[in-house]
Amino acid sequence: MPDAADRPASAEIRTAPAGAGAVLVLAGRLDAAGTAAVWAPAMAAAGQAGGLEVDAAGVSYCDGSGVALLGALRAAAAGRPFAIHGLRSEFRTLVDLVGEVAPPAGRAPPRLGPISRLGQTAYALGGEARRQVAFVGETLVYLLDVVRRPGRLRWSDFFLTLDAAGVRAVPIMTLMGFLIGLIMAFQSAIPMRRFGADLFVADLVSLSLLRELGPLMAAVMLAGRTGSAFAAEIGTMKVNEEVDALTTMGLVPVRFLVVPRVLAAIVVMPFLAMLMNVAGLLGCLVVMMSLGYPPVTFFNQLVGATTHLDLLGGLFKAAVFGLLVGGVGCMRGLQTTTGAAAVGESTTRSVVSGILLIILADGLFAVLFFYLDL
Numbered sequence: 001m002p003d004a005a006d007r008p009a010s011a012e013i014r015t016a017p018a019g020a021g022a023v024l025v026l027a028g029r030l031d032a033a034g035t036a037a038v039w040a041p042a043m044a045a046a047g048q049a050g051g052l053e054v055d056a057a058g059v060s061y062c063d064g065s066g067v068a069l070l071g072a073l074r075a076a077a078a079g080r081p082f083a084i085h086g087l088r089s090e091f092r093t094l095v096d097l098v099g100e101v102a103p104p105a106g107r108a109p110p111r112l113g114p115i116s117r118l119g120q121t122a123y124a125l126g127g128e129a130r131r132q133v134a135f136v137g138e139t140l141v142y143l144l145d146v147v148r149r150p151g152r153l154r155w156s157d158f159f160l161t162l163d164a165a166g167v168r169a170v171p172i173m174t175l176m177g178f179l180i181g182l183i184m185a186f187q188s189a190i191p192m193r194r195f196g197a198d199l200f201v202a203d204l205v206s207l208s209l210l211r212e213l214g215p216l217m218a219a220v221m222l223a224g225r226t227g228s229a230f231a232a233e234i235g236t237m238k239v240n241e242e243v244d245a246l247t248t249m250g251l252v253p254v255r256f257l258v259v260p261r262v263l264a265a266i267v268v269m270p271f272l273a274m275l276m277n278v279a280g281l282l283g284c285l286v287v288m289m290s291l292g293y294p295p296v297t298f299f300n301q302l303v304g305a306t307t308h309l310d311l312l313g314g315l316f317k318a319a320v321f322g323l324l325v326g327g328v329g330c331m332r333g334l335q336t337t338t339g340a341a342a343v344g345e346s347t348t349r350s351v352v353s354g355i356l357l358i359i360l361a362d363g364l365f366a367v368l369f370f371y372l373d374l
Contacts, residue, residue, distance in 0.1 A: 022051075024073075027058030030066025039069060046076035057086025067094045135254070135331050139262060142255045146263065154260050161264035165226040166271060173221060173272050177279030180217060181205055184280075185287035198291055202298050203305035205284040210310045214277040215269075216362055219321035222269060223354035227329035230261050231350035234333025235343040243334065253334065262326035269322030270315040277314070309374055317365050324357045 024045040028034055046052050054073060059066070074082055084095065112120070146153045189201045234257055237243050243253050281302065288298045332350035336342050 023053045023055060025055045025058070027060075029061040030059055030069060031061060031063050032065045035065035035069050042069060042073060043076060046073045051081030052077045052083075053081075054084045055086055056084055056091075059087060059091065062087075062091040062094070066091070070095045131335075132331065135334070136327065138254050139258055139327060139330075142252075142259045143263065145255075146259060152255075153263070154256065157260035158264050161261050162268055164229070165222065165264060166268035169221070169225060169272060170275065172225075173218060173275050174279045176217060176221060177209075177214070177276035178283040180213060180276075181209060181280030181283030182287060183283075184208065184213075185284040189287060189291060193291075199293065199297070199301065201291075202284060202288055202293075202301035206281060206302045206306050207310065209277050209280040209284075210306055210314050212314070212362075214280060215273040215314045215318035215321060216358065218269065218272040218276045218318060219325060219358045220355055222265065222272065222322065223325045223329075223351055223358065226265065227325040227350050227354045228347045230326065230329030231333040231336075231346045232343055234258075234330055235336035235346040238334060238336040239338055239343060258327075258330040258334075261330055262323060265322040265326030266319050267322075269318040269325075273315060273318035277311075313365075313369060313374055317362065320361060320365075321358050324361060325354045328353045328357060 022045050024042055026038065026042070030038075052073065054070070056070075062070075070084065070087075084092075087095065184205050185201050188204050189198050192198045192201060192204075234243070237257070243257070246253050246256055285295060285298050289295065329350045332346045332353065336346040
């Protein structure tokens with residue numbers, strides 16, 4: 001026979017005379033397993049009319065699970081007679097403590113008027129803007145600190161990110177660039193051939209790629225491929241409380257997690273844009289050769305239509321796009337709340353925000369280059 005202290009929990013319901021409620025006899029160990037076994041019948045007893053009396057003289061052990069059961073019984077019998085008899089003093093203290101922390105009565109939230117809702121929205125937007133400005137400022141401070149003291153950068157994370165965001169992206173970037181140049185050349189050759197100007201397809205495609213489409217498409221690909229990965233990695237660390245552990249150990253998450261990734265995105269973006277440009281020009285060359293023009297004619301048109309400023313301007317834009325994509329991906333990761341769904345939401349927000357910022361920055365560059373006559 002097992003010792004009385006080791007007996008599993010049991011629950012017996014004794015129905016009292018009509019209108020006098022019920023008596024619930026609890027015995028054994030009210031630990032996690034025992035409480036789970038008797039929870040359903042105990043709650044059924046609490047639902048009977050006339051109140052509930054709990055006979056706990058046979059309870060040999062009671063931890064947080066058992067205390068939660070007794071507190072739930074007390075809450076379920078609210079407004080009706082309820083009593084606990086025979087419970088040992090050390091367990092009674094815990095039950096009384098839980099009983100003092102009774103949940104407040106539920107109350108429907110007040111209905112807000114349009115002005116109040118507008119104020120709440122403005123307050124939320126202001127808080128979001130403040131957090132973004134603080135994150136941008138902190139990131140720039142640590143980036144400048146890395147420029148002055150390169151030894152403070154976590155070079156292992158930097159090179160791993162370069163490999164993931166740059167080297168592994170070469171096949172997809174090459175394919176996308178080649179197809180974009182091919183499609184642009186075909187689509188522009190159709191109307192221009194009517195006027196006998198299909199020779200200038202090379203001028204159109206080369207200018208579009210070097211100044212605009214090469215950096216832009218590379219940045220969009222980086223946002224969907226790498227920015228989302230940044231958000232998912234840091235978001236998972238946030239959910240698993242690894243970011244809080246870094247803070248507890250005295251490490252700054254922005255310096256430790258964000259700076260290597262953002263710096264790698266800035267460095268790798270001009271190379272990806274250049275790869276996109278070269279692949280797109282090769283696609284255009286294929287179309288020009290199919291139209292009957294030799295490669296030397298294509299290269300002569302390319303050299304005559306573009307300058308080094310077109311190439312350098314596009315590469316500069318690509319570096320800025322890399323800063324935006326890497327920064328917004330890391331920021332959304334650090335803003336992740338709890339749960340697996342929060343990681344997915346942060347990943348989605350990083351891609352959407354990254355593409356939106358890329359387009360806005362590209363528009364600003366277009367206006368700036370226009371006034372600078374570049």
